[in-house]
Amino acid sequence: MAPKREQKKRLGKKHRSATTRPKQGKAPRTGAQIAGVAPKKRKEISAKSTAKKAAARTPKKSPEFEHKVTLQQNEEDRYIVGRPKKFRLGGAGSSHAEREQRELEKVADEIALAANAGRTPDRLPLVAICGRPNVGKSTLFNRLTGTRRSIVGDEPGITRDRIYGEVEWAGRNVRLVDTGGVVPDDEALIPSEIFRQAKVGLEEADAIIMVIDGRTEITSPDIELARLLQRGGKPLFLAVNKMDTAQLEAGAENFRTLGFKEVMPISAEHNSNIGDLLDAVWAALPPEFVAEEPEENQEGEDDEFDEDSYGPQSLPGAQEPDEDDEEAPRERKLRSHGEHVLRETKVAIIGRPNVGKSTLLNALTGTERAIVSPIAGTTRDAVDEVVERDGHSFRFIDTAGIRRKGKTTEMAEKLSVIMSRKHLEDADVALLIIDATEGVTALDANIGGYAHESGRSVIILVNKWDAVTKVGPDGLTLYDGKPPADRKAYEEQVRHALKYLDYAPLIFISALEELNVEEVFKKTQLVARERRKRISTGNMNRFLDSVDFQRASVPMNKRVKIYYMTQAAVAPPTFVLFTDRDVKLHFSYERFLANEVRDAFKFIGSPIWFKVKARNKKKKEKE
Numbered sequence: 001m002a003p004k005r006e007q008k009k010r011l012g013k014k015h016r017s018a019t020t021r022p023k024q025g026k027a028p029r030t031g032a033q034i035a036g037v038a039p040k041k042r043k044e045i046s047a048k049s050t051a052k053k054a055a056a057r058t059p060k061k062s063p064e065f066e067h068k069v070t071l072q073q074n075e076e077d078r079y080i081v082g083r084p085k086k087f088r089l090g091g092a093g094s095s096h097a098e099r100e101q102r103e104l105e106k107v108a109d110e111i112a113l114a115a116n117a118g119r120t121p122d123r124l125p126l127v128a129i130c131g132r133p134n135v136g137k138s139t140l141f142n143r144l145t146g147t148r149r150s151i152v153g154d155e156p157g158i159t160r161d162r163i164y165g166e167v168e169w170a171g172r173n174v175r176l177v178d179t180g181g182v183v184p185d186d187e188a189l190i191p192s193e194i195f196r197q198a199k200v201g202l203e204e205a206d207a208i209i210m211v212i213d214g215r216t217e218i219t220s221p222d223i224e225l226a227r228l229l230q231r232g233g234k235p236l237f238l239a240v241n242k243m244d245t246a247q248l249e250a251g252a253e254n255f256r257t258l259g260f261k262e263v264m265p266i267s268a269e270h271n272s273n274i275g276d277l278l279d280a281v282w283a284a285l286p287p288e289f290v291a292e293e294p295e296e297n298q299e300g301e302d303d304e305f306d307e308d309s310y311g312p313q314s315l316p317g318a319q320e321p322d323e324d325d326e327e328a329p330r331e332r333k334l335r336s337h338g339e340h341v342l343r344e345t346k347v348a349i350i351g352r353p354n355v356g357k358s359t360l361l362n363a364l365t366g367t368e369r370a371i372v373s374p375i376a377g378t379t380r381d382a383v384d385e386v387v388e389r390d391g392h393s394f395r396f397i398d399t400a401g402i403r404r405k406g407k408t409t410e411m412a413e414k415l416s417v418i419m420s421r422k423h424l425e426d427a428d429v430a431l432l433i434i435d436a437t438e439g440v441t442a443l444d445a446n447i448g449g450y451a452h453e454s455g456r457s458v459i460i461l462v463n464k465w466d467a468v469t470k471v472g473p474d475g476l477t478l479y480d481g482k483p484p485a486d487r488k489a490y491e492e493q494v495r496h497a498l499k500y501l502d503y504a505p506l507i508f509i510s511a512l513e514e515l516n517v518e519e520v521f522k523k524t525q526l527v528a529r530e531r532r533k534r535i536s537t538g539n540m541n542r543f544l545d546s547v548d549f550q551r552a553s554v555p556m557n558k559r560v561k562i563y564y565m566t567q568a569a570v571a572p573p574t575f576v577l578f579t580d581r582d583v584k585l586h587f588s589y590e591r592f593l594a595n596e597v598r599d600a601f602k603f604i605g606s607p608i609w610f611k612v613k614a615r616n617k618k619k620k621e622k623e
Contacts, residue, residue: 124166125285126175128205130198130229132221133181135213136241140268141165141178144278150178151381151419153412160194160371161383162201169278172288177201184224190378193371200368207235207281214240214252214265226258235284237262239277244270344386344393345528348424350451351433352443353377353401356463360433360511361385361398364520370398377401380416382423389521399423402447421450428571429527429605430456431520432501436464436485436508440497448501455572457527457606458504460494461520466510503598504605527605533573535601537566540575543600551592558586563615574609582614 129137138150138159145165151158163178179201180194202208208229212222229236238260240252244267252265262280266273349357358370358379365385371378383398399420408414424430430451434444451458468485470478477483491506498504505523509516541564552559560579568576575597577585585593594608 124173124175125206126177126204127281127285128177128179128201128208129211130179130182130202130208130225131211132183132219132225135181135211136268137181137211138178140209140211140239140241140266141176143268143271143274144176149381151412151415158380158412160190160197160378161369161381162197163381163383167278170282172282174282174285177205182225183221184228190371190373190375193373196368197371202229202232205234206286207237207284208232209237209239209277209281210260211239211241212255212258214243214248214255218255218258222258226260230259235281236260237264237277237281237284240265241268243267243272249273344395345429345524346395346397346427347429347431347524348397348399348427348456349431349433350399350402350420350424350447352435352441352447353403355401355433355435356511357398357401357433358383360431360461360463360509361396363511363514363517364394364396377403377413380412382419390525392525394521394524397423397427402443402450404443424451424456425454427456428531429524430458431524432458432460432504434460434462434494436462436468436490440494445498448498452500452607455607455609457531457572458501459520459523459527459605460498460501460504460506462490462494462506462508463511465508466513466515503603503607523605530602530604531572531606532570533601533603534570535567537564540565540567543597547593547596552589554586554589554592558583558589560585560589560612568611572607572609573603574611576611576613578613578615580615582612585610585612 129141131137138152141150141163142148142152144167146167147165149165150163159178160180162180165176165178167174167176179198182195182198183191184195186192186195210225210229212218238255238258240255240263243249243252243265249265252263256263264273264277264280266277268274349360351357353376354374358372361370361383362368362372365387367385369385370383377400379398379400382400385396387394387396400416402417402420403413405414408417432444432448432451434440448458448460465485468478468490471484472478487508490508494506495502505527507516507519507523509520511517544562544565549559549562560577560581560583563578563580565575565577568574590610593610597603597608
C-alpha cells in the first residue's frame with residue numbers, strides 16, 4: 001500500500017486529468033494583467049487601478065443633494081446630464097438569486113434616497129409627463145431628475161400613481177410629475193384609475209410633455225390622448241422617444257399629424273436631445289417669481305453705538321432674540337444621534353397586500369391621492385403626501401404590500417417589496433395595518449418584526465373594524481349571521497400574537513368610513529415626541545437605585561452588576577449600561593429592564609435598545 005503522501009499526489013494528478021478539467025477553456029481574467037509590461041510601468045498601472053477603485057467608492061454628492069441634478073451646456077451646444085446606472089427589469093439578468101437580490105437592494109436604496117428628498121415650494125411651476133403605457137415616461141423622469149424614483153421595466157403598466165420630483169435647468173428649479181400609462185377608452189378598473197390620477201396631474205401642470213414611441217406607428221390611444229391634451233389649452237410638447245440613432249430622428253416628422261407644433265426626437269435611455277426639449281419647455285413656463293429684498297437700515301451705525309453703550313435689552317422696544325434667529329445661539333444637535341431639528345414626521349404605512357393601506361392614505365390626506373382597488377398588489381411605487389395638522393407636519397408614505405419571497409415572481413413586484421422595506425427604515429413611525437376580517441397572520445407578525453428590529457416606532461391599526469361590528473337589521477348579528485366582534489377580546493388576541501410589540505398603541509379604525517382617523521394623528525404625534533425624549537443621567541441613576549433586580553427571572557450566572565447607565569441616543573432611545581463584565585444581556589434580563597424603564601419614563605410606541613460596556617475593560621486590555 002502506498003504511503004499517504006503518494007496517495008495525495010496521485011489524487012492531485014487525477015484531478016488535473018483531462019476528464020475533470022473545465023470544458024469552458026481558460027479561466028477568465030479577473031484583475032489587471034501586468035506580467036508582460038515593463039517593470040517601470042507596473043507601478044504606474046497599479047497606482048491608476050487603485051485610484052480608480054477609490055474614486056468608485058467615494059460618493060460624488062452628499063445625501064441631501066443626491067436627489068437633484070444640475071444640467072449644463074458645453075461649448076458644442078450638447079447637453080449633458082448625469083446618467084443613472086442602467087437597470088432593466090424583466091431583461092436577461094443573472095441566474096444567481098443572491099446577485100439579483102443585491103442588485104434589487106442597490107436600486108431600492110437609490111429609490112428611497114430620491115423619495116426622501118425634501119419637497120420644493122408649491123409656487124414652483126409643474127411639468128407633467130404623460131403618454132400611453134410602455135413608451136419611456138419613467139425613463140425620461142429618472143433621466144431629468146437624476147434619480148431612480150420611478151420603477152422602470154419592460155412590462156407595461158408598472159407606474160400607476162403620480163410620482164413627483166425636481167429638476168434644475170438654466171438656473172431654475174421646476175417640479176416634475178410622472179403619470180401612469182394613459183388609455184382613455186379602457187374601462188377596466190386599474191386603467192381607469194390610472195387615467196383619473198393622470199388627469200389630476202395634467203390639470204395642475206403648467207406645461208405637458210407627451211411621450212410617444214418613435215419605433216411604432218401612431219395608435220388609437222395616442223390620437224385620443226393628443227385630442228384630450230389639445231382641448232386643455234396648455235403648452236404642449238411631443239417627445240418622440242427611443243430615437244437612438246441619427247437615421248431614426250428623421251422619422252419623428254411623421255408624428256406631426258397628431259397636431260403638435262413642438263415635436264422633438266429624443267432618447268431618454270441614451271440621453272439624446274434632452275437639452276433641446278428642456279429649452280423649449282422652460283421658455284413656455286410662466287415667468288419666475290422673485291421676492292423683493294427688504295430695504296437696508298440707514299441708521300445702522302447709530303443702532304450699533306446704542307447697543308454697545310447700553311446693551312440690547314436696555315433699548316426702548318427691544319425684544320429678546322428669537323430662537324429661530326440665525327444670530328441667536330443655538331443648541332448643538334447631532335444628526336447621528338437623532339437629535340436634529342424635527343421639521344416633519346415620516347410615517348410609513350406598512351402591511352400585507354389588500355389590507356387598506358391606500359385607503360388609509362386617502363383618508364388621512366382627505367384626497368384621492370392613491371389608487372384603491374380590491375385587487376391585491378395595486379400599489380407598486382411608494383406614494384407620499386404631506387399633511388399639516390395642529391402646527392405639525394406629517395409625511396405619510398403608502399408602501400407596496402409586503403409579500404413572501406416565494407409569492408413574488410415578477411421583477412417589478414420584487415423591487416417594490418424591497419423598496420417598501422427601505423422606506424420603512426427611513427421612516428420615524430410605522431403604521432402596521434391588520435385586516436380585522438382575517439385577524440393577525442404569520443406575515444403580519446413578520447412585517448411587524450421588520451419595524452421592531454429596525455428601531456421604528458410602531459402603531460398597530462386594526463382596519464375594517466366596521467365589517468366585524470356593524471350589525472344587521474335584527475341588531476344582534478352581522479349581515480352574514482355571525483356575532484359581532486368584541487373589542488376587548490380582539491385586542492387580547494392581537495396582543496398575544498404580537499407579544500414583542502406590547503409597547504405599541506393599538507387603534508381600531510375603518511379607513512373607508514374614516515372611523516378614528518383623528519385618533520391616528522394624535523397617537524402619531526405622541527409617539528414621535530416620545531421617540532425623541534431624553535432622560536438625564538442623574539434621573540437614570542436614581543431610577544437604577546429604585547429597581548429591584550432580584551425580581552428578574554434570570555439565572556444567576558447570566559446576571560450582571562450595573563454600576564450606572566446613561567442615555568446615549570434618541571430615535572430610538574438607546575441606553576448604555578456600565579457593568580462589571582462585558583457580556584450580552586440575557587433576553588429575560590433585557591426585557592425586565594425595558595419594562596422597568598417604560599414604567600418610569602413611558603417611551604410610548606418606541607423600542608428601547610441597550611448597549612453593555614464593561615467598566616474595567618480598558619484596564620484589562622492595557623494589562
